[in-house]
Amino acid sequence: MRLKPLLPALAVLASTVLALPAIAADTSGTGEPAFRALYKELVETNTAPGEGSCTLAAQRMQARLKAAGYTDADIHLFIPDSAPKDGGIVAVLRGTGSKKKAILLLAHIDVVAAKRSDWTRDPFTLIEEGGYFYGRGTSDDKAQAAIWTDLLIRLKQEGYRPKRDIKMALTCGEETEGVFNGAHWLSTEHKDWIDADFALNEGANGQLDETGRKIALNIEAAEKVYQDFKLETTNPGGHSSRPVPENAIYQMSTALPKIGALEFPVMLNDATRAYFTRMAPIVGGESGAAMLAIVKNPMDSAANAILSKNPQWHSMLRTTCVATLIEGGHALNALPQHVSANVNCRIFPGVSVDDVQAALVRAVADPAVKVSVVEPRSLATPAPALGPDILGPIEKVSAELWPGVPVVPTMTTGATDGIYTSAAGIPTYGVEGLFVDPDEGHIHGLNERVGVQSLMDARRFMYRLVKLYAAQ
Structure with missing residues (x-):
């Protein structure tokens, strides 16, 4: 893809540098006031699809990096010709020449749309109230984007020289289908900019109970592959006054319950084991015992039955497919000529799209129902290995900050931009250090929020963690 010349962007950048907000004096020595100012600027830069601009947010982060001492050689600001609002930024803090490849810090800066009339507060004004920050993107994913940018700035200001390069990529397009996705573009067109030994990304949070007690720090070590399939039935049609047994709606209505009854086999990987x-010891009881039993024997049907009562655990144990949309017919007084349905599958890492398609065809068992693959979203890549070189530093820093809180690897049943970097050969792990309430901070919903102390703790966690990795 050809990128737009950056002269207009640099003009905006120059004005942005001059407009950087004043920063309160820091008496703690932690840089928290500067971080709060950066976070506020990022949250208050509307990056929702259509009305917002990731490019502006990237330019503002570039201005801060350059003010901290990064040069043009350290930064790639990219603006797609086809989507001038969907730009992003890659920056690097160069190491001293370790043979180990870089660490990549990945975050998306686009957000889900938010209507002011629906929110209690302005979604694009950062508001601190009752121990929380409110605003669209306060958690997903501008918390991490702000932490990464702040981290690079702090390390540069400290004169810190890592053994290995530390790279950062802030991209657009994660929240919206069918738009320019910066992580995908970088992974396929400019992998040299982001190539790394591994990447840290969103994907898993720490869990709080209803009283605010920390239950576990989750680490995403695998994610399912999103894939849609289209089921179609066609028929010659005719006048509704002369019905015939072959009816496209009836054929589809027979096929869909078979999809609903389709149960894929139990599978485990490093993350789910x-x-x-x-x-198991956290959950306890019958479910805890079932967790240990399924790890010991994935074919344990009794354990499977117990765990599958929980929709999250059921999904973590297998590929799942579900009908999500249906449309058909063309007139109230005519026999239907065409009916289609969308079946959305979340595929267990390492399982091929072709195998899932074949399973759907076998389940339907009707040649009159065509099953086709909707444009693939991502490659079916295996889950990255979760060795002590990755998990050990996380456990060390977590024990220092939150003694007694277990670190629990997990597999997200959704998807992040990690699907693209992992497919490009950069093992990607969801590590945030951000503890959230049981309501998950209303992510994607109204009045999104994150705990102020939780955000500051996550900043401390990431600062220590990245330094440990950088010193390897």
Whole structure:
């Protein structure tokens, strides 16, 4: 893809540098006032699809990095020709020449749309109230984007020289289908900018109970692959006054319950084995015992039945497929000529799209129902290995900050931009250090929020963690 010349962007950048907000004096020595100012600027830069601009947010982060001493050689600001509002930024703090490849810090800066009339507060004004920050993107994912940018600035100001390069990529397009996705573009067109030994990304939070007690720090070590399939039935049609047995609606209505009854086999990987093993003593009781049993024997039907009562655990144990949309017919007084349905599958890492399609065809068992693949969203990549070189530093820093809180690897049943970097050969892990309430901070919903102390603790966690990795 050809990128737009950056002269207009640099003009905006120059004005942005001059407009950087004043920063309160820091008497703590932690840089928290500067971080709060950066976070506020990022949250208050509207990056929702259509009305907002990721490019402006990237330019503002570039201005801060350059003010801290990063040069043009350290920064790639990219603005797609086809989507001038969907730009992003890659920056690097260069190491001293370790043979180990870089660490990549990945975050998306686009957010889900938010209507002011629906919110209690202005979604694009950062508001601190009752121990929380409110605003669209306060958690997903501008918390991490702000922490990464602040981290690079702090390390530069400290004169810190890591053994290995530390790279950062802030991208657009994660929240919206069918738009320019910066992580995908970088992974396929400019992998050299982001190439790394591994990447840290969003994907898993720490869990709080209803009283605010920390239950576990989750680490995303795998994620499912999103894939849609289209089911279609066609028929010659005719006048509704002369019905015939072959009816496209009836054929589809027979096929869909078979999809609903389709149960894929139990599968485990490093992430889910660790999850069920470490969650068993936390959950306890019958479910805890079932977790240990399924790890010991994935074919244990009794354990499977117990765990599958929980929709999250059921989904973590297998590929799942579900009908999500249906449309058909063309007139009230005519026999239907065409009916289609969308079946959304979340595929267990390492399982091929072709195998899932074949399973759907076998389940339907009707040649009159065509099953096709909707444009693939991502490659079916295996889960990255979760060795002590990755998990050890996380456990060390977590024990220092939150003694007694278990670190629990997990597999997200959704998807992040990690699907693209992992497919490009950069193992990607969801590590945030951000503890959230049981309501998950209303992510994607109204009045999104994050705990102020939780955000500051996550900043401390990431600062220590990245330094440990950088010193390897």
